[in-house]
Amino acid sequence: MILQPVKRRPLSRYLKDFKHMATHCAHCRKILDRVTLTRAGVLVNKAGIARLDTQIDEAGWLAEKPLWAALCRFCGDLYSKEQDNFFDIIGFKTYLLEQTEMSHGTIREYVVRLRRLGNHLREHYRPPQDAPEGFCLATLSEWLPKTSSNNYLIALRKYDQFQQREQRCRL
Numbered sequence: 001m002i003l004q005p006v007k008r009r010p011l012s013r014y015l016k017d018f019k020h021m022a023t024h025c026a027h028c029r030k031i032l033d034r035v036t037l038t039r040a041g042v043l044v045n046k047a048g049i050a051r052l053d054t055q056i057d058e059a060g061w062l063a064e065k066p067l068w069a070a071l072c073r074f075c076g077d078l079y080s081k082e083q084d085n086f087f088d089i090i091g092f093k094t095y096l097l098e099q100t101e102m103s104h105g106t107i108r109e110y111v112v113r114l115r116r117l118g119n120h121l122r123e124h125y126r127p128p129q130d131a132p133e134g135f136c137l138a139t140l141s142e143w144l145p146k147t148s149s150n151n152y153l154i155a156l157r158k159y160d161q162f163q164q165r166e167q168r169c170r171l
């Protein structure tokens, strides 16, 4: 028997196929329109993918594949930008997706509000001396922006529910 040489292709080629085969966002399950790829939770843009020219074989790809995810643009954005938000945006979004019956549009609305609020708080919030550790609805609600504060408060309350659930799960 003649041994066939192992077929190798650049990683970027595998990723191209991977991208084309993905139909739903790996995070929110929405049907994909524009695809964003992440590797181990970090966004890799088109140019970055094109540079991945390491030649690998099928076995190499099988080892690499679990690290990659195809996400919708919205989820991709969250992964690339929100890791250091004041709030746990990704956890919050997962909670809304999995534990509530909200539509994608409504979830998006909540997430966008909380992101904005997180940015605002990161700039302006100075915790009082006797503030309890971590998230506290009562303390934070005094620091809301002056405009649309009611909308932010609604998002904050929802986040509070998420935090309480997290704590219950950890006990």
Ligand SMILES: [Zn+2]
Pocket (backbone or CB within 6 Å): 025, 026, 027, 028, 029, 030, 071, 072, 073, 074, 075, 076
């Ligand atoms: Zn998504």
